[in-house]
Every structure is written in structure tokens, then in C-alpha cells.
Amino acid sequence: MAKNLLIVESPAKAKTIEGYLGKDFLVKSSYGHIRDLVKTDDAIDTEDNFKQKYEVPSDKKSVVSELKKLAKEAEMVWLASDEDREGEAISWHLYETLALKDDKTKRIVFHEITKPAILSAIEKPRKIDFNLVNAQQARRVLDRLVGFELSPVLWKKVKPSLSAGRVQSVAVRLIVEREREINRFEAEASYKIVAQFTTGKGREQFKAELPHRFERKEDAAQFLNDCIQASFSIASLEKKPAKRSPSAPFTTSTLQQEASRKLGFSVARTMQVAQRLYEAGRITYMRTDSVNLSDTAINAAEQEIVNAYGEKYHKLRRYKTKSAGAQEAHEAIRPTYFSEHSIDGDNAERRLYELIWKRAIASQMSEAEFEKTTAKIDVSTRSEDLVATGEIMKFDGFLKVYMESSDDDSENTQDQEGDNALLPPLEKGQALSLKAMNATQRFSRPPARYTEASLVKKLEELGIGRPSTYAPTISTIQNRGYVVKEDRDGRERHYTVLTISEQQVLEELKTETTGAERSKMFPTDIGVLVNDFLVEHFNDIIDYHFTAKVEKEFDEIAQGDKEWTAMLKDFYGPFHHGIQDTLENADRASHERELGVDPASGKPVTVRVGRFGPLVQIGAADDEEKPRFASLRKGQMIETISFEEAMDLFKLPKKVGEFEEKEMTVAIGRFGPYIRHASAFYSLPKGVDPMEVSEDEAIQIIKEKRQKDIEKVIRVFEENAEAQIENGRWGPFIRLGKQNVKIPKGTDVDKITYEDVLKWADADPKGKAAAAKKAGAKATTKKATTKKTTAKKTTTKAKK
DNA sequence: CAGTGAGCGAGCTTCCGCTTGACTT
Numbered sequence: 001m002a003k004n005l006l007i008v009e010s011p012a013k014a015k016t017i018e019g020y021l022g023k024d025f026l027v028k029s030s031y032g033h034i035r036d037l038v039k040t041d042d043a044i045d046t047e048d049n050f051k052q053k054y055e056v057p058s059d060k061k062s063v064v065s066e067l068k069k070l071a072k073e074a075e076m077v078w079l080a081s082d083e084d085r086e087g088e089a090i091s092w093h094l095y096e097t098l099a100l101k102d103d104k105t106k107r108i109v110f111h112e113i114t115k116p117a118i119l120s121a122i123e124k125p126r127k128i129d130f131n132l133v134n135a136q137q138a139r140r141v142l143d144r145l146v147g148f149e150l151s152p153v154l155w156k157k158v159k160p161s162l163s164a165g166r167v168q169s170v171a172v173r174l175i176v177e178r179e180r181e182i183n184r185f186e187a188e189a190s191y192k193i194v195a196q197f198t199t200g201k202g203r204e205q206f207k208a209e210l211p212h213r214f215e216r217k218e219d220a221a222q223f224l225n226d227c228i229q230a231s232f233s234i235a236s237l238e239k240k241p242a243k244r245s246p247s248a249p250f251t252t253s254t255l256q257q258e259a260s261r262k263l264g265f266s267v268a269r270t271m272q273v274a275q276r277l278y279e280a281g282r283i284t285y286m287r288t289d290s291v292n293l294s295d296t297a298i299n300a301a302e303q304e305i306v307n308a309y310g311e312k313y314h315k316l317r318r319y320k321t322k323s324a325g326a327q328e329a330h331e332a333i334r335p336t337y338f339s340e341h342s343i344d345g346d347n348a349e350r351r352l353y354e355l356i357w358k359r360a361i362a363s364q365m366s367e368a369e370f371e372k373t374t375a376k377i378d379v380s381t382r383s384e385d386l387v388a389t390g391e392i393m394k395f396d397g398f399l400k401v402y403m404e405s406s407d408d409d410s411e412n413t414q415d416q417e418g419d420n421a422l423l424p425p426l427e428k429g430q431a432l433s434l435k436a437m438n439a440t441q442r443f444s445r446p447p448a449r450y451t452e453a454s455l456v457k458k459l460e461e462l463g464i465g466r467p468s469t470y471a472p473t474i475s476t477i478q479n480r481g482y483v484v485k486e487d488r489d490g491r492e493r494h495y496t497v498l499t500i501s502e503q504q505v506l507e508e509l510k511t512e513t514t515g516a517e518r519s520k521m522f523p524t525d526i527g528v529l530v531n532d533f534l535v536e537h538f539n540d541i542i543d544y545h546f547t548a549k550v551e552k553e554f555d556e557i558a559q560g561d562k563e564w565t566a567m568l569k570d571f572y573g574p575f576h577h578g579i580q581d582t583l584e585n586a587d588r589a590s591h592e593r594e595l596g597v598d599p600a601s602g603k604p605v606t607v608r609v610g611r612f613g614p615l616v617q618i619g620a621a622d623d624e625e626k627p628r629f630a631s632l633r634k635g636q637m638i639e640t641i642s643f644e645e646a647m648d649l650f651k652l653p654k655k656v657g658e659f660e661e662k663e664m665t666v667a668i669g670r671f672g673p674y675i676r677h678a679s680a681f682y683s684l685p686k687g688v689d690p691m692e693v694s695e696d697e698a699i700q701i702i703k704e705k706r707q708k709d710i711e712k713v714i715r716v717f718e719e720n721a722e723a724q725i726e727n728g729r730w731g732p733f734i735r736l737g738k739q740n741v742k743i744p745k746g747t748d749v750d751k752i753t754y755e756d757v758l759k760w761a762d763a764d765p766k767g768k769a770a771a772a773k774k775a776g777a778k779a780t781t782k783k784a785t786t787k788k789t790t791a792k793k794t795t796t797k798a799k800k
Numbered sequence: 801c802a803g804t805g806a807g808c809g810a811g812c813t814t815c816c817g818c819t820t821g822a823c824t825t
Contacts, residue, residue: 009819032819039814059821086818140816147815154814161813168815275820287818468817610805617805629805653803667803674802681802740825 002026005074007067007094009081012279013113017080020115026074028067030081034060035093037144046572049565050141056097064097071098076106078122082329083109085558089136092128112294112331113284135558138567142166142550145572146541149579150534157582158530158589159609163480166550167465167473169534169542172482174458175450176523176531183640185446191220191498195386195437197232197377204424205435208377208388213442217496220439224498224505226381232432235378235385242370242391246362246398248291248319249332252467253460255286255356260453261405263351264519266485267452267471273348274333281336282343283356287467288330289460291319293360297334301364304338309400315366334360362402369395373423377432390423434500441495449520452485464547482527488635490516525591525614525638533589537582541575595643603627605646607638614638616646633668648691657695664698666690677702719754736761 004025008014011029018027035054037043045051056064071077077100079091091107094100106125110117143166150164193210214220250258252271259270274286293301298316305314321328335357343353370391377386393399450458456470465473477483490513497508523531534542550571556562592608595616603619612631619627630649632641653667653676665676666684673690675682675698682705684690688697714732717723722737732749734741734757741761743749 011820030819031821033817034819036817037815041814060819063819082818090818136817143816145815149814151814155812163814165815279820466817468819473816612805615805627805631804665803676802 003075004078005067005070005076006078006080009087009090010285012281013285016113016281017118020118025078026070028070029063030067030090030094031060031063033086033090033093034064034067035097037140041148044141044144046145046576050568050572052137052141054093067094068098071100074104076104078125079105079107079128080109080121083111084329085132085136085139085554087329088129088132089140092130092133095128111290111292111329112296114294114296116296117294131560132558134564135554138557138564139550139554141568142571145568145575149576150538150541153537153579153582154530154533157586158533159526162526162530163476164530164534164542166541166547167459167469168476168480168482169531170462170464170544170547171455171459171473172477172523172527173531173535173542173544174455175477175483175521176528178447178450179523179528182446182449187443187445188215189441189443189495190215191217191439191496192442193220193223193386193437193439195227195377196435197388197432198435199424199426199430199432206388206390206423207421208375208386210384211387212384214439217439217441217498221498221505221507223382224437224439224500227379227434227437228500228503228505230379230381230434232380232386232434233378234426234428234430234432235376237376237426237428238374240372240374241394242372243367244370244397244399245367246317246365246402247359247404249293249334249360249363250356251289251291251321251332252287252470253289253456255333256456256470257453258355258359258405259352260451262355263348265348265352267456267474269348270352271471273352276345277343277349277353277356280345282340282345282349282353283336284332284334285330286333288328288333289321289326289467290328290330291321291332292328293318293334293363294331297331297338297360298364300338301334301361305361305365308341309365313365313397313400315364317364319363332360358402359404362398365398365401366395368393368397368399373426375423375426388423390421392422437500439498441497443493443495443514449517449522451520455521462544462547463551464544477527481524482530483521483523485519485521486517486634487519488515488517488522490514522635523637525609525632528637528639529589529591529609532591533586537586538578591638593638595641595646598647601625605643607632607641607646609638616641616649618650651691654691656693656698659695659699659702664695664702666693666698675701714749717754717757723754723757725749725752734760 002023002025004021006017006021006025006027007030008017008027009030009032011031014027014029018025021027035056038053038055043053077098079094081087081090081094087109095105107128108121108125110121147163147165150169151162154162154164190213192213195208195210196205197208198205210223214223247254255274256265256267256270259265260267263270265273271286274283277283278286298318302314302316319332333356335353338357338361341354341357343350345353370393373390373392375388375390377388379386448454452474455474456465459465459470459473478485492511493514494509494511497510499506499508531542540546553562553567557564557567590608592606595605595607597603598605598618601618603623606617607614608617609615610629614632614637616630616632617627619625621627628650630646632638633649636645653665656664656666656675658664659677662678667674667676668690673684673688675684675693677698682702684693684701688701693701712727714725714727720736722735724735725732725743726735732743734743734752736757739761741757743752744760747756
């Protein structure tokens with residue numbers, strides 16, 4: 001039996017550390033927190049100094065009982081959870097729950113998982129820091145009070161099952177306010193002048209721009225006109241050295257941002273893949289706010305850089321964390337072994353590893369050096385100069401391995417090209433000949449909508465949320481229906497281009513698409529409704545600076561300068577008063593808007609949030625004639641929908657004709673426009689206007705879809721016509737009546753027998769359940785739900 | 801998957817942070 005039991009938070013960490021410590025140490029994991037507040041409303045007694053009721057959640061029971069047993073047998077228990085607020089609290093909960101003895105318990109901390117760091121930590125044990133524990137309790141209790149008092153207000157004043165909290169509500173607010181900024185935004189047009197020159201002697205071309213833009217088309221045209229007769233020469237030539245430095249190695253937030261931009265991963269996907277890399281021992285811990293590298297890592301990186309690229313590519317760098325509220329219990333995210341430039345694994349794992357490796361290696365490399373050339377070009381007929389810039393890389397430095405991408409939208413690519421182009425050799429006074437020149441109308445751009453990753457970045461800047469909660473928070477606000485991540489089509493916009501052609505200024509009208517979005521965060525009507533309600537009644541809680549303010553107080557508690565219950569009392573008094581006041585006096589939240597009067601019936605047209613989401617209604621509920629309803633579509637919101645758009649919603653569904661003696665109807669559903677024919681649905685191809693579909697077109701669409709369905713089928717089994725192999729979105733699968741059957745990995749699809757199908761179908765209980773649900777869903781939906789709730793009721797009663 | 805469009809009545813929903821599987825699609 002081991003003399004010492006050492007407890008850390010993560011099992012992967014435990015395995016590594018066990019290797020560093022001899023057989024005298026048994027290293028186990030607590031799997032994070034082992035205790036939490038009970039889930040009921042009586043978890044905190046606000047009348048009695050915020051006394052808490054804790055319990056071991058059911059999924060932690062076995063962990064706790066095992067640790068309890070091992071602790072009893074050990075001579076010494078070492079609590080080695082992370083050195084931050086939460087880590088200290090985990091140690092304290094372990095101490096309490098495992099009923100440890102003071103003289104048999106030691107608390108140690110380390111920031112990096114290396115043998116020397118751990119050995120030296122063991123040399124310097126300490127006691128549990130109760131100031132830090134109290135700071136955590138204050139945090140935990142405050143979050144519970146806020147969440148569990150605010151949410152029920154929403155149930156009563158908005159709609160059941162909604163939620164609010166210190167973190168999620170601010171995340172939603174950011175998205176709602178950004179959307180409003182975009183709606184308010186009015187683009188300003190200006191004309192940008194770009195010229196193409198050739199040097200007198202060679203045929204080498206380069207681009208130059210006018211540094212300022214013209215607001216009026218006439219002024220831009222005048223400039224072009226003046227250039228027709230002008231002569232051009234180099235007025236001045238300036239060369240300046242420039243440097244670019246690498247970024248710090250990844251934290252959770254920067255990893256999520258880069259993986260989103262470069263690999264197109266959602267933040268949840270990034271964390272899943274990183275978790276696998278961590279468990280495989282490929283990278284250090286992936287939930288961290290630290291940019292710090294251990295000395296061993298810095299040395300290993302140096303060795304790898306010198307080996308692979310040479311001495312001059314290396315530069316030792318130490319990075320400082322900038323973000324608010326960083327607790328830095330871990331290292332930055334880096335490869336465990338810098339010598340492994342790439343790894344085995346699936347595609348996602350390989351790509352994410354490579355990103356992490358490059359970023360960490362680059363962070364210890366030298367600057368890239370450039371020579372930046374700026375040439376001013378005199379226009380004989382005008383006072384202002386055109387400017388050409390070029391950049392030559394003198395030394396690639398860290399760019400040899402890593403180039404960070406930026407958040408900039410790729411819309412308006414014509415604005416960006418030519419920025420870092422090469423210039424031909426030029427001399428001062430040299431004459432140039434103009435090859436082409438144009439003035440293009442450009443528009444100012446509204447602030448960018450958030451992506452999942454840029455929202456995380458913003459939250460981190462505000463000090464809201466932690467590395468372990470960024471991804472879950474993003475999921476929560478989507479699951480609650482406050483925001484959606486989706487693509488939206490842009491709209492067409494005309495812009496003017498003036499060019500010089502045959503000694504004349506020509507004007508041309510071109511078209512571009514603007515405002516198209518891919519995978520962006522949009523608020524929903526319910527998100528807007530809840531946000532506005534919270535802003536009206538609880539502005540101080542969902543203020544961007546609320547977290548920063550309470551964090552400062554948590555820090556004071558952690559320093560021992562403040563008493564945690566006193567802090568909570570100061571907060572809770574006014575907060576609870578606000579809750580009661582709102583419950584008693586506030587109106588039900590509503591965004592109802594009257595858009596106008598229906599010309600056909602003379603009845604009012606209103607938009608509001610209904611039981612199944614946002615809708616337009618013609619007429620009132622108490623009218624003799626029943627009101628007519630229509631759901632809003634993707635991209636439409638109560639706040640911004642126009643009367644015309646609202647009325648258009650009533651033009652569908654529309655009969656378009658007959659096919660095979662059955663009616664065809666065009667309508668728009670949750671997933672876009674479709675044709676309904678018999679019992680089948682056929683999506684309309686992109687770009688087809690559902691209002692304009694003719695009978696012939698509809699028939700064509702149905703025929704094409706049927707043909708495609710036939711092509712999807714690879715094989716039909718002779719034994720059973722309901723069994724067939726199909727090409728699905730994720731590869732081949734088997735359709736067996738209503739059940740979808742997965743084909744085991746590595747199977748030769750051509751050799752699958754009907755017996756195989758039955759065998760696999762039988763061995764897949766989930767698939768069976770899904771099929772049963774599908775079959776029964778239609779008829780018994782209502783009955784099933786009532787049954788479910790009564791069943792629940794009895795079990796909860798039985799428990800009590 | 802998709803067109804709907806609340807009220808006689810019981811109990812449920814909900815927070816943030818720390819961890820990993822056990823789940824479903």
C-alpha cells in the first residue's frame with residue numbers, strides 16, 4: 001500500500017505525475033469539483049449568513065468513495081488541485097468530504113507538470129488557504145443567487161424555462177446590441193482612386209493609390225479627367241525597415257479563435273479535439289488563460305528551433321498575460337514534445353496539433369524583417385500625390401512556421417489587394433506612364449457580427465467567464481434560443497466605377513453582394529425580448545462591468561481584506577429587493593408592434609412572440625372572424641420587419657398545379673421553401689423564388705429530386721426491399737425500414753450481406769429506439785408527453 | 801423536420817466552474 005495519496009483534478013495529469021513520483025505515491029484524480037450546492041432553491045440560507053447546503057452529485061459518488069477508501073489507508077494525503085480559487089475550493093471540499101485529518105493532509109501547488117516543479121512543490125507544502133476558499137464560495141453563491149432568482153422572474157414575465165445569469169445574459173446582450181448597431185448603421189460611400197503604372201524602360205507594372213478618398217463622384221471624375229493629360233514621376237522614395245513579432249502561445253480563447261478562422265471549427269469542436277490530444281499526451285492542458293511557458297518548455301523549443309532552422313531563428317521570449325481576471329494555474333497550450341512536428345490521429349487532431357505546434361514554436365522565434373518602400377508619385381496637373389507601397393521580406397524569422405490570421409471580413413477583397421506587393425526598382429525623378437486608372441465607389445462597413453470565437457474573445461476581454469466555460473456558455477445561449485448561429489444571404493448593391501478609356505472618363509454601374517454572413521451569431525426575437533427586459537429591470541447585473549466589479553471584491557476576500565458574507569449581504573439586499581419589486585410591479589414583457597392595416601379586411605396587422613415563436617397576426621383574438629397567422633422566417637425579426645414583408649407571408653402556401661393527379665403546394669417551412677406533393681416534401685433549389693414557381697417548374701423539381709434519391713441508393717437487398725445501402729451525407733449507411741443502421745468502420749461495402757444488416761441493426765439499441773420514436777411520433781405525440789409528465793410526477797413524489 | 805398559434809390548472813424549468821465519459825445525431 002502506497003504511503004502517500006496525491007490528488008489532482010484531471011486523470012490525464014494524474015497519470016503523468018505518477019510517472020514522476022516513485023512507488024511511494026499513488027496519484028488519483030478528483031475529476032474536478034466533487035461537491036456542489038444542492039440543486040433545489042433552499043441551497044443557500046440568505047437569512048443565516050448565506051449558509052450553504054452541499055451534496056456529492058450522483059456522478060461523483062463513486063469517485064468520492066474510492067478516494068475516501070484510499071485516503072483512509074494512506075499515511076499522508078497531498079491535495080494538489082490547481083492554484084486558483086476553484087482549485088483551492090476543490091481541496092477544501094476534498095478535505096471535508098473525505099473527512100481528512102489535519103496532521104495527515106498537505107496542500108501543494110505547481111504551475112507546470114514537470115518533475116522538478118512537482119518535487120519542489122512537495123518540499124514546500126502548506127495549509128488550505130481559507131481566504132481563497134471563501135472567495136470561491138462568494139463566487140459560487142453569488143452566481144446561484146443571481147441565476148436562481150433572475151430566471152424565475154423570466155418564467156413569470158416572459159415565458160417558462162428561460163434562464164439568466166451573470167455570464168450568459170451579458171453574452172446575449174453583446175449580440176443583441178451589436179445587431180442593433182448594424183441595423184442603425186448607414187453606409188457612407190466614397191470613391192477610391194487606384195492607378196496602374198509601368199516604368200519607362202521595363203514593362204514592369206505596379207499599383208498606386210490616392211491616400212484619401214472623394215466623397216463626391218464629380219470630384220473623383222475630375223481627378224481622373226485631370227490625369228488624362230498629366231505626366232507622372234517619382235516625387236520621393238523612402239525605404240524603411242519594419243519588423244513583425246510572433247504572437248504568444250495559445251490560451252483557450254486564442255486557440256478557439258485561430259481554430260475557428262483557420263480550420264473552421266466551432267469552439268465546442270476545438271475543445272473536443274484538444275481534449276483528445278491532451279488525453280493522448282500530445283499537448284499540455286487546454287483550459288488555461290496563461291501565455292506562460294515553463295523553463296523546460298522554453299529550452300525544448302530552443303533546441304528544436306536551432307536543430308530544425310538554425311541559431312538565428314531562435315529568440316527567447318517570455319509573455320505576459322493581458323486579459324482581465326486571469327488566474328494562471330496552468331501553462332500556455334503547447335505540444336508536450338516540440339520534436340514532434342506532426343502526429344498520427346484523425347484529420348482534425350492532426351490539424352489542430354499542427355496549429356498548436358506552430359504557434360508555440362513561433363512564439364520562441366525571431367522577428368520577421370521587412371523593408372518597406374513608399375514611393376510618392378507626382379501628378380503634374382494636381383497638387384496631391386499618388387502613393388505606391390511595397391514590402392520585401394529580408395528575413396522570414398517566425399513566419400517560416402506560422403502566420404496568424406486576422407478577424408477582418410473577407411468582403412471587399414478589392415480593398416486589400418496590392419498592399420504588400422513588390423515594387424520594381426525605382427528612382428527619384430523617374431518618369432512613369434499611366435496604364436490604367438479607376439475610381440471605385442466603396443462603402444463604409446458596419447461593425448462585424450460576432451462569430452462564436454470572436455464572442456469568446458470579447459467575453460475574455462471583459463473578464464467574463466473562464467476557459468472551462470467559454471464553449472458551454474456559447475452552447476447555452478444557443479440552446480435557450482436566445483441566439484442562433486447561421487448563414488444569411490446578402491443583398492445586391494450597385495456601385496459605380498469610373499475608368500479612363502481612350503482619353504475619356506467612362507462611368508459604369510456594377511453589382512456586388514453585401515452583408516452575406518457565414519456562421520455568425522444573430523439574436524432571436526426571444527433573445528431580444530429577454531435582453532430588453534433584463535436591461536430595463538436589472539441593468540446593474542447584466543452590465544458589462546458587473547463581473548469586473550465583483551471580481552475585484554472576490555480578490556479582496558482572497559487577500560483577507562474583506563469578509564465574504566458581508567460582501568454578499570451588500571449585494572443581495574438591493575438585488576433581492578429589485579427581484580420582488582419586478583415580480584410585483586413589472587408588466588409582462590412584450591414586443592408587440594402594430595405594422596399597419598390590412599387593406600383587404602381593414603383589420604390591424606401586428607407582430608409579436610407567440611407560443612411557437614415570432615408571428616404576424618391579422619385581426620384580433622376577440623373578432624368575430626378568427627385572426628389569421630403566419631410565422632416569421634429566417635432573418636426576419638419583430639423589431640425590423642416591414643409591413644410589406646409581413647403581408648407577403650400570407651401569400652403562401654400557394655397551390656401551383658397538379659402532378660400525378662395530386663396537388664402541388666409551395667410553402668416556406670423552418671428550413672426554407674419547399675414543394676409539398678402527396679406526402680413528400682421537395683426543397684426548392686437556391687435562388688428559386690417561391691412566389692414565382694410555375695406548374696412545369698415544380699414538376700421538374702420533383703422529378704430531379706426523385707432521380708437524385710435513386711442515385712443515392714447503392715444496393716437494394718433481395719431479401720427485403722425495405723433494406724438498402726445508401727450514400728448519406730457522412731458516407732454510406734443502411735436504411736432498414738424506419739431504422740438507420742451504421743456500417744462498422746473498415747467494412748467493405750460491397751460485401752455486406754443481409755445477415756450483416758440484421759445483426760448490426762439488432763446490436764444497435766439507439767437506432768431501434770429512434771426508429772420506434774419515428775414510427776410512433778406522429779400519432780401519439782400528445783399522449784406521450786402527458787404520460788411523461790405524470791410519470792415524472794410520481795417518481796419525484798416517490799423520492800420524497 | 802415543414803402548414804400550428806395558450807389560459808380551469810400539476811409540477812417543472814434555472815446559475816457558473818471544475819472535470820470526464822455516457823449519451824444522441
